[in-house]
Amino acid sequence: MAVNLKRSSGGGTQVAVSRRRMLAWITGTGLVGSGVLSAVSNFVFIKPRATYGQPQRFSIGKPEDFPPGTRIALETRRICVVREGNRLAALSTTCTHLGCIVGLADTGFACPCHGSRFDADGTVTGGPAPRPLPWFKVTLAPNGEIEVDKDTEITPGSYLTL
Amino acid sequence: MSKETASPSLLTAVKELPGNVWKSLFRNPLPTNDLERSSTSFTNFFLHIHPVKVHKNTLRPLYTLGLGLVSFFLFVILVVTGILLMFYYVPSTAQAYDRMLDLRGSVAFGTILRNMHRWSAHGMVAVVVMHLCRVFLTGSYKKPREFNWVLGVVLLLLTLLMSFTGYLLPWDQLAFWAITVGTAIAGYAPVVGKDIQFLLMGGSTVGQEALLRFYVLHVAVLPATLTLAIAIHFWRIRKDGGLSRPADADPTPPMEMMGAQAGSKPSLPEGKKTYGLQGLVRGPLTKVNNIPDNTVFSWPNLFMSELFVFVMTLAVILVLALLFNAPLEEPVNVMHPPNPAKAPWYFLGLQEMVSYSAFWGGIGVPGIFVGLLLLAPYLDRSPKGVGVWFSRDRLLANTIFLTFLAANIIFVIIGTFFRGPNWAFVTPW
Structure with missing residues (x-):
């Protein structure tokens, strides 16, 4: 001091x-x-490094499980599998508005929460949804099963040719 | 036995034990004079948050409507019932709903505790909003109470967050889809929206991680924050000079009493003035000579009013809890949203706006509204019209406020009663 x-x-x-x-x-x-x-x-x-929910990449079965003309919602996976002839695609069924699950309707998809509507290709036809329903990448795995990758969005209208 | 004859014998000590313990707990007998009334107020931990004397204006029931107190007492009821419910609740997707059924079916007082918790939560949101209206419409947010108003807005937001996080915990259909929608609204916030949504849910969908996170927020993080904010809110009431009152509530003393010369600016005698601690406290404190005193002792005036408000609040909640059961819907089914999926009533105005535009309805308009509320005391700086309901001097401010309020209420009513399946417009009759 x-x-x-x-x-x-x-x-x-x-x-x-x-x-x-x-x-x-x-x-x-x-x-x-x-x-x-x-x-x-x-x-x-x-911020979790690993999430415990469903995997974003998964197999949905053989092409024979989805005969031509199929349009079926896999509710647990939150996707809709569409097959027209030899072409197959997977659309998201999570509403782009606020995350509800859209239901299959005659005209495409309809969301029960806030009334968003989409046509069969996922394009918005009505309601508050800001974006069309995304299409996910679909590949044919070597073991013959169809694999969907929900992390990769592809241009709407691009199908996997079987 | 003892060398010190002055100290009482053990026998006397035992005999006088109850009285002595009582006296050590409570320093004062029930007050019979003003000195003891002051003393009671500031020697008791639970009472010393109050001033020894309060202004008469503070106690006018029709001025405050007791709304702040009701909000606080509802919070107390929520904390007590919430802690009791925690003894039986498990924040797990596999167990949460079963625990709800247990509360209803096999836990003693389980139903009434859950009912009280639910109705107090709804009540607290409503009463806090009403308290906000009272403070705004009486101009009480003005200087020097600007910061306490800001704190009040923060308290409203915290109350809404408490309610929102608690909404998920029963893990029924209502809970799941309301939170799915609510977190998606947060996702629309610019820049950080997606991150906030991810942090809240702990994943990409509402699931086990989200339930655990909402539970921790609901029972630990938010209550602690809310308690701290309430404490500061109360503290600031006193530091800002008590509740607001009209400017003419205290007649100004005649000038000669202040020692001022006629026709000249009152000045302090140079070098002679000394300041005691009281000089640090804002507002009139020292009452000298004949300055009119419009205050009354807190004991019993203020304390009896508070007790009355508490008993009334508890009584209303008890009656509601006995008459109406808290809703519990079907257990969560992540594949089938109920149609329509509705948020809790106080968010239905938000949901209604969101059905027009997710960004403007969910983030834009509410953001502007909250921003305006926070800035109100800094934008409207006229000191007029404080302490009176619907003052003529505040016609513009009150009109803007009431317009916003009415718009919100109309949206809530439309969302609650006029929206049916697929959120289509329906008439409720």
Whole structure:
């Protein structure tokens, strides 16, 4: 204490003040910085790295399970499988408006929650839905089963030719 | 036995034990004079949040309608019933619904506790909104109460979040689809929307992770935040000078009493003025000479009013809980949304707006509304019309507010009664 006093009076006050200021800056930055870091790490923590729901990529069976003319909703997978002749596709049945499950209707799809309507290709024909129903990538796996990848959306109208 | 003759014997100590324990608990007897009335207020932990004396205006039932107190007491009921319900609830998709049935069927008082919790939750949303209306329509958000108003808006949002997170927990059809829709609305927020939705649900759909997250938010994170915000809200009432009152509620003392010279600006004698601690407190505190005093002692005036409001609140909730059962729909079926899928009533206005445009209905318009509410005291800075209902000086502000309010209520009514399957317009009769 005494040493400090002597220095500040003898060695020039400016040096003492700037040292104090610098220490205050370091302390302040350290505290604020660690506060921000821990706040950010909270978000990193609550953002799951692995999710426990259904897999986004799955097999739906052999092509024979879906004879030509099929239009069937796989409700647990939230997709609708369409087969016309040799062509097959999978459309999402999750409404693009607020995530309800659209039902199959004569004219295409209809959402029970807020009345959005889609035609058979998933194009919006009425209601508040902002986007058409996405089409998912469909491939034929080597074991002959049809595989749907819900992580990859494809251009509406592109079918898998069997 | 003891060398110190002054200290009482063990026998006397035992004899006087009950009285001494009582006196150590409560420092004051039931007050019979003003000094004891003050003393009772500030030596009791649960009472010392109150001022020793309150303004008469604060106690006018038709001015405040007791709405803030009712909100608080509903929160207390919610905390107590909520903690009791936690003893039997399991936040798991496999068990939650069965636990609801257990509460209804085999847990003693399970039904009435759940009913009380449900009706208090609905009631709290309604009363908090009414409290907001009272504060706005009496101009009570104005200086120096701007920040407490902002806190109040935050409390409203927290109340809605509490209600929203609690909605999922029964894990019935209503819960599942209301939350599916609600989290999807959050997903429309610009930039961070999708992230918020993902963080809330802990995945891409409402499932086990979402249930657990909503549970933790509902029973820990949000109640703690709400409690802290309520504490600050109460603290600020006193620091901002008590409840608002008309400017003429306290007649100003004649000038000569203030020691001012006639015709000259009152000035402080240089160098002689000393400030005590009281100088740090805003607003009139020290009552000198004949300055009119419009305050009354909190004991018993304020405390009896509070007790009355509490008993009434509890009575109404009890009667509701005995008469009406909280709804419980079918267990969750993720494949079949009910038609129409409706959110809780206080979000039906939102859902109605969302049926026109998801962004504007779910984020845009509510965002503007909340923004305007938060900024109200900083935009409307005229000091006039405080402390009176529907003051003529506040015609414009009140009209704008009531228009927004009426629009909201109309949307809620349309969403509740006039929407049928596929959200098509129906008439309820």
